[in-house]
Amino acid sequence: MVMEIQRPRGTRDFLPYEMARRRNVENRLRKVAKHWGYGEIKTPTFEHIELFTIKSGEGILGEIYNFKDKGEREIALRPELTAPVVRMYVEELQRSPKPLKFYYFDNCFRYERPQKGRFREFFQFGVEIIGSARPESEAEVIALAVEMLNSAGVKGDLHVGHLGIVRALFKDIQPEHQSKIMRLVDKKDDKGLEEFLDEIRAPDEMRGKLFRLIGLRGINAVHEARELAGDIEAIAQFETLLSLLDVYGMEYTVDLGIARGLDYYTGMVFEIYCEGLGAQNQVCGGGSYRLAQLFGGEDTPSTGYAIGFDRIMEICEVAPQASKRIVVVSFDDTRKEAVVIGNKLRAHVPTYVDVMGRKFKDQISYANTIGASHVVIVGKNELDAGKVALKDMRTGEQELVTVEEVAERLKLD
RNA sequence: GCCUGGGUGGGGUAGCUGGUCAUCCUAUGGGACUGUGGAUCCUACGACUCGGGUUCAAAUCCCGACCCGGGCCCCA
Structure with a gap:
């Protein structure tokens, strides 16, 4: 009697019909990325684990698939692709003309409990633009994300925020406390946030501003944010970004409560949500970050996002291209x-x-x-x-x- | 990691208040119809997720593991 060998938990087999659908959507996304002038890249399936532990944040750590190879190296299957792309940039592209525009489509691995739209091996279609800190590139990236989703027939809700504005409020607080605060903000856990602020004895003035700031939504948000945080650079930049989004004809919701799970984001952040995915309603997320320095390169501003390809496949109604035979x-x-x-x-x-x-x-x-x-x-x-x-x-x-x-x-x- | 529902041939199901050889549909292989498809008929194949326990007897009751679905958390 032999044991039937099943595929590991959270992985999937794709049969011809489903593959034809996936290829169809993949090709649409590729086409858009290509037409916007982005070049395809590919990085290794596994990396040294430090690449992901340095700055990805606590959330990612417990989810990493890691192992020791035969040379005793600590290796991790990539849980995401932004860090590898920046590593690649630092390793071989620092002296190339800016901005660099890349796209990728690859599998990632996270040890999580599988659910609707969540797997242990999943696919991300992502984009990074490296070497620009300007709102122009941020706007382009957001517009590209929306355009890609449109090409797959997916319509989502775009939410845009800016971490620089919130962070300016507590720039005097220790970095560890800052990221803890951001995590609580991200969770919308007001109670936990209050308790934590008590714990670190945050000044009352800051607390009040923080709560009002992260609650800001909609068109007046920028104006109110300026009153709360002062006339800082981040707000001016955010304002420019929003006006550019208008130029692109984007519909969006300003949401200064977006924090994102990965710790490396520093400026603009955005998320796109869709119906029909249960708890996993986010189909795309990204923002501006600075990672190059951490990987031994010169400080380089970048912006990027990743689309949850499997989630798109879940909700889009794209059929396989009719095949003659x-x-x-x-x-x-x-x-x-x-x-x-x-x-x-x-x-x-x-x-x-x-x-x-x-x-x-x-x-x-x-x-x-x-x-x-x-x-x-x-x-x-x-x-x-x-x-x-x-x-x-x-x-x-x-x-x-x-x-x-x-x-x-x-x-x- | 937590809460919750569920696992019967490849797919879909009946049985599940314990008791013939586990039901039916479909799919698949072979055959009949013998140079023209979808139909029909015959035939073959094929399942109680796994491991313990209770019992004279377990698909059925109990426990555990594994896997799947939904939610929390987190995130794509």
Whole structure:
């Protein structure tokens, strides 16, 4: 008795139909990224674990898939792709012309409890723009994210915030306390936040401003934020960003309560939410960050985001691209000719030739079962005329043509 | 990590107040119809997630593990 081996928890097999859907959506996203001038990159599936432990934040740590390799190195399967991209930049691209614009589509790994829209191996389609701290690049990145989602037929709610504004309030507090505060803000855990502020004896004035600030929403938020935080650089930049988003024609909600789970964000942050995903309603998240310095490079501002590809697949209604395919059917005395003809047709259109030793009728029946659009009949009668019979499976009509004509008519665009 | 619902052939199901050989549909292989598909008929294949426990007897009751779904947390 052998044990049946199952796939590990939180992983998936993708069958042909689902893969066709995924490729379809993937190609749409790629096309948009390409047209906006972003170049595809690929980084290793695993990295040294420090790359992710340095600055990704507590949240990520417990979720990392890690192991020691045979050379005793601590290795981690990547839980996300921003850190690897910045590592790559520091390692080999610091002296290239700015800004650098990259996109990637790859699998990531997190040890979490699987749920709807959440897996242990999942796919992110992401974008990073490196070398610009300007609101122009932030606006472009956000617009690109929305455009990509649109291309997949996904409509989401865009929320935009700015960590620099909130952080300016407590710039005198220790960094560890700051990130703890941001986490509480992110969770919208007002009670926990109050308790923590008590604990570190935060000044009353700051507390009041903080609570009002993170509650700010909508168009007047910037104006009110200025009254609360003063006329600081971050607000001016945020204001410019918002006006640029207007230029792009974006619809958005200002939300200064966005904090994000990864600790490396420093400026603009945004999230896009969608219906129909249960608890995992976020399909895209990103912002501006500074990571290069941490990885031994020069301080370099960057902006990026990642789209939860699997979540998009969950809600978008994209079907696989209709695939043409034909079946070559033959008789016992024409099987070899059928192989030759099948080979010619394969250069132009997906072609099936019987490999089951089936009889003529069953071959046609099979063609019907797999939804072939056409059948090419290779029989003695047809061959004697130097032709084959092309049968349209939908109409049932059939005509005598040459192999070249079949190729010409059915070839892929 | 926490709370909650659930696991019967490849897919979908009946049985689940313990008791013939576990039901039916579908899919798949083979066959009949013998150079023209979807139908029909015959046939083959194939399951109680795993491990303990209770019992004369467990798919059925109990416990645990594993896996799946939903929620919390976190995040994409």
